Amino acid sequence: MDSSRLWLLRPFGERSTLIFLGVLLAAMALVTLLHVAVPPGHPLYVSAYTVNLFGKYLSYALLAVAVDLVWGYLGILSLGHGAFFALGGYAMGMYLMRQIGDRGVYGHPVLPDFMVFLNWDSLPWYWHGFDMAGFAFLMVLLAPGALALVFGFLAFRSRVTGVYLSIITQALTFALMLAFFRNEMGFGGNNGLTDFREILGFNLRSSETRLGLFLATGVALALGYVLCRAIVTSKLGRVCVATRDAEARTRFLGYRVERFQLFVFTVSAMLAGLAGALYVPQVGIINPSEFSPLFSIEIVLWVALGGRATLYGAVIGAILVNYAKTVFTGVMPDAWLFALGGLFVLVTVFLPKGVAGLLALRYRRRAVGSGAFSGKEASA
């Protein structure tokens, strides 16, 4: 009992974690202050829209941390983490859909609008229970977790690794995307779930709720970060890094590699699901495009740009890329794909350790937690 508590608390003894948490909390406090205390119209005023945008970035950051956990420390390049993110998002979306109640366009007391539209007469079995927040929030973690558990069990047991694993994770999210596009699936098909009204009784359109969601996402990111740090600094994390660098050798040393992989992969999927659940109420929609292979591979770019196997690098990368995306798509939408594509090439060729690597170089210190990490060894 005591040792497990220590295990979770250990990250608080690290300087990097404290700095990260300090910066994160300070940023959250600053945004809150500028939003609440500064009058609208003042140049320093942060609008509800911007708060919402920051909230979105933070949920992406949590997703990037989840990807970094498996890619940076386990050497598994998942091109399907968007699937877990979207599943968590759909679980949350189902809860929000049920909260609409009879205020939908068709005014049906139970059925969401799209089901009335498709002439369904009753709720499909998997929609039951989502009117209860507790159950829905549990499913946010359990649905992606279960998928990761089954998929990971099959994959790691038969030692599918490296590029092969990447490709089948991509196929997984692609198959899910096709499936969720079907109206018969009961998840709103092409349009997905949208038109949400309130969460836990708070109006989703009010700026207070938006601020609350932003802060909740920040807290979730902090907790997720600490959890991941706790995992990678534990003995389990050492085995993971060993697996990443020399899987066969670790196996010969007597470790059941696939169990470590399965555990970390599932935890990462659940974090991704949580990120999705926080993302959906802030953007107000979830549709099958979140399953698209392009989105999943973009997440990997955030991590690569920020710096693999650092965790805080993933956060930096997610925020940087998405901020750039917001700016680019607003100013010159055509150029965004050039920029994104160029980033992929430049980062992999010239910046294998990402922004975090640059920072570490600057302070003549090794990037925290990267251990024996170097591009060549980690890529196998």
Next chain:
Amino acid sequence: MRYPPMRGPTSARARAGAAAGGDRASTTRGAWLRLLVLALALALGLSVATPGAAQDGDPGGEAAATALLEALDVSSFPAKGEAIEAIVRSDDPRARDWLQALLDGRLQRTDEGRFVVVLDNAGREWPVEDALNGEALGEMSRRDLDRIGINNALRSQLRSAIAVVDLYAADVDLRRASAERLLGEVDGELAEPLVEVIEAEQDARVRQRLVQALAIHRLEQGEIEAIADLRGSLHPRVRVALNRAMSGDDPLVADAAREALNSIEQMLKVNRAVETLYFGLSLGSVLVLAAIGLAITFGVMGVINMAHGELIMLGAYTAWAMQQLLPGQPGLALMLAIPAGFLVAALVGVAIERGVIQFLKGRPLETLLATFGISLILQQLVRTVISPLNRTVVTPEWMSGSIAINDALSLTLNRMYVLGFALVVFAVLMLIMRRTRLGLEVRAVTQNRAMARSMGIRATRVDIMTFALGSGVAGLAGVALSQLTNVGPNLGQNYIIDSFMVVVFGGVGNLWGTLVAGLSLGVINQVLEPWAGAVMAKIIVLVFIILFIQKRPRGLFPQKGRAAEG
């Protein structure tokens, strides 16, 4: 026989005359016809038609022909119907053209009373030609022309009449098409003369059709022997007739019809299976084409090129560009696009290899990300430079259309060409890898780079050549795909995941595996589609591959021995 299915006492009497005329006729068609017409003229004493021309032995006579047309220009529709009959009976060589023009509303009369055929009725001035002698009369104002109107009843009468006229055409294709139209349309009036036509018919296929058309009529009359003629026919009309016979009064006929129908259903099942197989192989050949280049760069060299799909896209755009450069010659342009598409894709491939991939040697996951970035850039480049919209690549004439194997099965030509093309590309690649110096060096470098280099093989050069080959094949795939799907910036994206699936499923580094995997995945997809739907079939196939890789991580045909170490 030469009767439009016009009901009424007039045609009833005509039928008797026709039968009588037929009995006495000599075997030559023309003489028989003339007799028929004579009999008719005598029997009916028709006032509208002037079969005098035929009597005079002057079928091309101007006066007679004018009279025939003159009879059309009356206000009463029944009278027009009779005039049409007269034209049919006239044995005039221009009869078909007149009837067709009348059906299309192009048979018109000038203010001077001349009959003309309008060649093109767009605009105000219409080019016309004389209906009688085909002389071009230049353009005429539409106000100077009067259309000879018809109603719906006449329209269907005209269609049947044209079909009957065509049965005597010298052109086999016309006769075939006409016989085709007669299936299920034969009635009492036509039945008896049809026997004669069948006897005179030389072409086996036309004759078979006519026999079937007649048999349908006989079956309707309750003749059980007719079923023997219908057995084995896959035409839907035949099935309709048999179905009707099944629910008829005569139990003997009903049983025979049921039995015949069952055997037809069996044959249909076989045909459907063949069709599914064909579509499956066609889809499979597309997958093979898309994946075979990847099988070389990824499978043999171990380089993950996520921009492979965009190389395919560039190949397809090359085909489009060639057709833009050579307007009016889509076939030639397509042939030239084959080497051009190969070159374009190969050059871009080499640029990618030299510019990015060579710096990421031994880091497959980074290569994956970098090439993915390149794919985004290429897509956006095409979107910006050319257009975000789809472009159409024309299918040359010799590639369009289909081959009808039988009534239920026809194979589209373009798919057949692509299938053949895929096999040729595969064979050539196989030869290159197995029988040339380059193939040998590639295999040496992939098995043991250091050793190959110390044997004097220039590994870098081999890398470039191999990558150019794999990329060029992607370009070829694009040229072929331009014949089957829309050419747009997203073309490649749609194939990249499938291509990787094919390569991984078949076994990395094994070209045969890619061929088998591509074709079988295509067939599986098509077999699943009818009961699962297109999207579900695709999902099932993806899940199947994901599960398959768990079971056999190295694919259908895993490499053995030293090659497996890579």
